[in-house]
Amino acid sequence: MRITYLDNAASSWPKPPGVKEAMAEAIDDYGANPGRGGHALAMKASKTIFRTRMQVSRLFGIKNPNDLFFYLNATQALNQAIKGFLREGDHVISSSIEHNSVRRPLEYLRRTKQVDVTYVEPRADGLFYAEDFQAAIRPETRLIAVSHASNLTGLILPIVEIGRIAKEGEVAFLVDASQTAGILPIDVEKMNIDMLAFPGHKGLYGPQGTGALYVRSDLDLEPLIHGGTGSQSEAIEQPTTRPDRFESGTANTVGLAGLLAGVTFILETGVEKIHAHEWSLAKKTIQALQQIKGVDVYGPGTEIERVGVVAFNIHGADASEVSYILDQQYGIATRAGYHCTPLGHRTAGTEERGAVRASFGYFNTDEDVELLITAVTEIASAFHPS
């Protein structure tokens, strides 16, 4: 059965041409440990990683590529940002749509370091307002940490305005770009973003095993991981130089070679074009789903632009059952459940049952939307015969 892949918010698939080939070349030609040996293979590995750092930096307006650190995934990047920055007794402002990769580290610090957390909620219209973040600032507030977009409804947060407020309030600003990196324009300088965390395997079209954190050069975090850096080996302490201070142990050279190909594809295609395509598919999907009897679609109306993530339920049907039927009977890959965002579900009103999520990537087509709509129409009619 042909697979209609609508789970790009979890991991993008397929990857653009060149990703697999770049990884195979890395395995064959320079499977060495970068920066740890001066020999030709290690130099080639170092060069690939540096080029990846450069290209990713270019995409996000990061001036110094050494302010960008590579990790296993966005979750590790977020843990480094949150646990490395916050101190005993700090107050942090976040949102009610956060993924567990933001919420669980915050709640951990609440338990262990008396960090206080305020989760800003959307207003009655379902939207977030920067003023509500401003109103939550207190003297002990040191960080605003928010998702750029919800992984459940695709709702985009007003990060330009929140960034301005953070700057005015002299509060650091961390953005989780898990659903937007490679999809929406992001410029860390213009948007006053002090820390930006993102995965390599979603909108950047790299392989799994890659994620990254940008940290503004004058913010000094405590490293989460200590170890060998290939530099200042004789010192007991982590080196102070970047990126070494925040990148201990052997890097994922092979994965980063793939990420380089993915990011190069993004830079050549342009995020505006990618987002326009994905939103166009999501919008059509939302509008069509709204016409189906017995189907609930979550999030604000389609007059508000979102990223290509659509959450819905069929009345009387379990989300995981619907997702299972879509997979088994129609070959359509969606995701059911809580999507690691219990707060997001409370916000969307789906905390009791979860939701089915369909998420689009650049390689999805109008035909994929039609297949999904036909399938959901059939399934819904079984639950709601007219």
Add this chain to the structure above:
Amino acid sequence: MRITYLDNAASSWPKPPGVKEAMAEAIDDYGANPGRGGHALAMKASKTIFRTRMQVSRLFGIKNPNDLFFYLNATQALNQAIKGFLREGDHVISSSIEHNSVRRPLEYLRRTKQVDVTYVEPRADGLFYAEDFQAAIRPETRLIAVSHASNLTGLILPIVEIGRIAKEGEVAFLVDASQTAGILPIDVEKMNIDMLAFPGHKGLYGPQGTGALYVRSDLDLEPLIHGGTGSQSEAIEQPTTRPDRFESGTANTVGLAGLLAGVTFILETGVEKIHAHEWSLAKKTIQALQQIKGVDVYGPGTEIERVGVVAFNIHGADASEVSYILDQQYGIATRAGYHCTPLGHRTAGTEERGAVRASFGYFNTDEDVELLITAVTEIASAFHPS
């Protein structure tokens, strides 16, 4: 120029047949997020990761594959073990040949949590004795953390005896198998190993971006990374189930598919055969280097079996200069410097100048040894004309 790769202690190269292909298949066929969606691709990804967990567990005598957690590299695994286990005021015993991936986390805890650390030294014969670890045990000792083998001289530590002592003393036992996983037989049950950390990209012949930690089922560590696990998404706290509790965020499915191929190669070949081959090459190298005028070789005599790592210097020549000439003039990839083990260098007496390290893998041959010996002979004669 043909490359003679003698830097396997940093990362093994080349990889066995099948590693690259398994990764390409993962990218093409199931580049999805495992365990986060019930659809066919995600199931295939989950299955690959589970099979990797099974095969790796088999290699180390781990009874429950869910006690094995995958990370970016061995450094992250060691940080999870050390920082997740040790508490304020604990005493830990380690050795003087540790890599910075053990030493720096320990020193960090010394600074921040008043953890006390004893580094056991080798005796005059250059060897470590289990009794010296026993003698260092105090009432507040909670952990013995040692390398299975030195990444500088290849010296093997008596971990069977140390494990017995740890068990008798009711002290947890952590082994860093960075230089031995896939090379020496390791059985966590028989050796009383409570925690075992190792990389996937060295002796296990997987790609970079993979590392793992085994933790005995009744040891409860604090997770180092908090986030989404695809399970119990509605809970504020990390789930208690393994491996989820210790594996937040998207796994490196593609890398783990490669690791599966690497480990399968190890299981089919047999670690005894691999070690015998590598030690045979290292032994020949050591014996030949000892015959060259003006060359110092470090570590004990060749009557003591080691892993395939050889450290040496040419009198009057800088280690990095020698390594550079080997690379540029002879196409021989070695590594010069401190190898992230300042303690190891003090132990070997090379703390002032570092050393050149040649490290062998299963794919090296007698011819590689001859090429190295010829090259070092020529370089040494330039510094020490007879």
